[in-house]
Amino acid sequence: MNDHHNGAENAAPQSAPRQKTRAEERIDALDTSSAAPTEELDELRERAERAEQEAAENKAAWQRSAADFQNYRRRMDQQRDEEAALANEFLLVKLLAVADDFDRAIEHVPAEEQHSAWVEGIGAIERKLRALLESEGVSAADPAEGQPFDPREHGAIAHEESEDVPEGTVLREFQRGYRIRDRILRPALVSVAKGGPPAGSGKGGKNDSKSHSKSHHTGDEPDSRE
Numbered sequence: 001m002n003d004h005h006n007g008a009e010n011a012a013p014q015s016a017p018r019q020k021t022r023a024e025e026r027i028d029a030l031d032t033s034s035a036a037p038t039e040e041l042d043e044l045r046e047r048a049e050r051a052e053q054e055a056a057e058n059k060a061a062w063q064r065s066a067a068d069f070q071n072y073r074r075r076m077d078q079q080r081d082e083e084a085a086l087a088n089e090f091l092l093v094k095l096l097a098v099a100d101d102f103d104r105a106i107e108h109v110p111a112e113e114q115h116s117a118w119v120e121g122i123g124a125i126e127r128k129l130r131a132l133l134e135s136e137g138v139s140a141a142d143p144a145e146g147q148p149f150d151p152r153e154h155g156a157i158a159h160e161e162s163e164d165v166p167e168g169t170v171l172r173e174f175q176r177g178y179r180i181r182d183r184i185l186r187p188a189l190v191s192v193a194k195g196g197p198p199a200g201s202g203k204g205g206k207n208d209s210k211s212h213s214k215s216h217h218t219g220d221e222p223d224s225r226e
Helices: 002-011 022-029 035-107 117-135 206-217
Strands: 138-140 154-161 170-175 178-180 183-186 188-194
Touching (some): 035 178, 035 183, 117 138
Parallel strands (some): 154 188
Antiparallel strands (some): 170 188, 178 183
């Protein structure tokens, strides 16, 4: 009976091999040689260096873009300021034409109307206009008459023959010039002398020649009676 039992056990089929888990398969797939960790470490280092280089390049590109944007915004702000200043000066030049009209109106007021209420009202308005111009930095330029002609400050609209003053001297001022702070806003319109002695020559035309002749004859002369 025991022999029958032992035979039955020997005749029983063997069980199938146990299937490995995924973790076990990964462990079996690992290269445990000494060279594998070194290669993986080198690869990780290279990847880290590339990532660091890309990060530095991206940062530099971002900084350039930020600087370009700041420069662009600064240029736009400057351009807006310049355009606003030009528009303001254009308006001020128009107001100067109104100031010229006030000057002419007040200059030609009849003597009997000098102290009338109407004329005093016009004068008050003219003073307000002057105060407005001054608040914007606008002031009348120095009178041009008698000064050497300067194309930066004067606009020549006529030339007149004159032997009394050096050539290039401003003879008359037809329209007043104005400054805005430290530069010319509107040049004065003037007439300029021509035909006289050159400027800086020390000759003053007829008047100087007369005085020169007079001084020549009033000097010490030898007595003819000696």
